Amino acid sequence: MARPPLRVDAVLVQAVIAGALSFAHLHDIAAAAGQDGWKAWAYPISVDLLLVAAWRRLRSGTAKAAAWCWFVIALAASLGANIATAGLLDLNQVPAWLRILVAGWPAVAFLGGTLLVHTTPQPETATEDQKDEPDPAPEPLAQPAIGATPERPAVTVPAALIDHARKVAADHHTRTGTPIDTPTLRARLGVPAPMAEAIAAQL
Template sequence: MNRSIRVDAVLVQAGIAGALSFAHLHDLAAASGQDGWKAWAYPVSVDLLLVASWRRLRTEGPSRLAWSWFLIALSASLGANVATAGFFDLQHPSSWLRFGIAGWPALAYLGGTLLAHTSPDPTSDEPTEPLPTHESAPSDAASARRLIEAPGREEPAPATASVPAALVDHARKLADDHQARTGSAIDADTLRARLGVPAQLANAIVAQLD
C-alpha cells in the first residue's frame, strides 16, 4: 500500500509540473506574438521532443544525440518557467526572445527527425578480432631463432631417439673405418658427406656414436 501511495504522489507531482510548464510555454509564445492555436502548439512541441528523447534514452541506451535533444527541450521548458516568473518584460519582449520562439518549430522538427530516423552506431556491435595470446610467443621466438641459427635450412631437427638403429650401425662402421685410416674420430661434417644426410641428422648420429 505504501508503494501505491508513493507512485500516486509522484504521478500527481509530475502532472502539476507538466501543467505549469505547459501553461508557461503557452504564455511565453503568446507574449512573443504567437496567438491563437499557435501559442498552444509550442508547449506540445516541447513536450513531444522531451518524450522522444527520453524514449530514445530508455530503449537504446545513453547517446550524445538523445541527451543533447533532451537537454535542449528541458532548457526550453525551464526557460519558459523562468521567463514567465517576472524576470522578463513580457509586455515588451526582446527581439532575441521573439527570434527564439519563431525559430523553435524548425529546431524541434530537426530534433524529432534525428531521434526518429537516426540509427545507433552499427560498428559498436561488430565483433573485434581476438588479440594474440602469450602462448604463441614461445613458438614464434623458437621459429625466429631457428631461422637465424640455420638460414636456408628447412629440414627439421630430428631427435636422437628418432635415428633408425640400422643407420646408426652403418654410421658406426664408417666411423671405425675413418678412425683406422686417420687416427681421429669422425666429425659430423664428414659423416654428413659420407651418408648424404642433413646436418641435424648427422649431429644426432654422432651423438649416439660417442
C-alpha cells in the same frame, strides 16, 4: 477476487503537476511573443514531445550524444519559460530576441525530432549480436585406418653428430670386425631410438 486498493504514486502526481505548470508557462511565453490562438498551445506540446523523444533515445542506448544534445535544448526551452514567467520578464513587452527564438522554435524542434527518429543504431549492436552467436564446432580429426602404421616424423641429425657416429662405427668395426648395429650405436651415442635409426641410415 478483491481488487487491490488504489494507491497514489507521489512521483507520478509530482510529474503531472510539474508538466502542467511547464505547459502553461510555455503557452504564456508563446502567446506573449505573438503566437496567438492554437499556435500558442502547440509550442508546449512541441517542447514536451522533443523531450520525450530524446529521453527514449537515451534509454535505447543508441546515438546518446545526439539524444543528450536535443534533451538539453528542449529542457532549456522548458526551464527558460518557467524562469521568464516568474516576474523577470515583462510579458506585455517581450524583447525582439525572444520573439525570434519563439518563431524559430518549430524548425528547431522538427530538425531534432527527425534526427532522433531516423538516426541509425551504432555499429556496436551488430558486433554484440555476432558475439552472442556460438562458435562453430571444431571438425573432428581424421582417424588413421585400422592396421595402418603411423608415419614417424623426419628426424634432423646435425652433421657433427654424423661425423662422430662414423668414428664410433669405425672404432667398433676395428675392434669387433663387424658393422655396428643400431642398438649399440644408440648406446654409444646416448641418443633416442628414432635419431639412432636416422644416423644408422646415413652411415
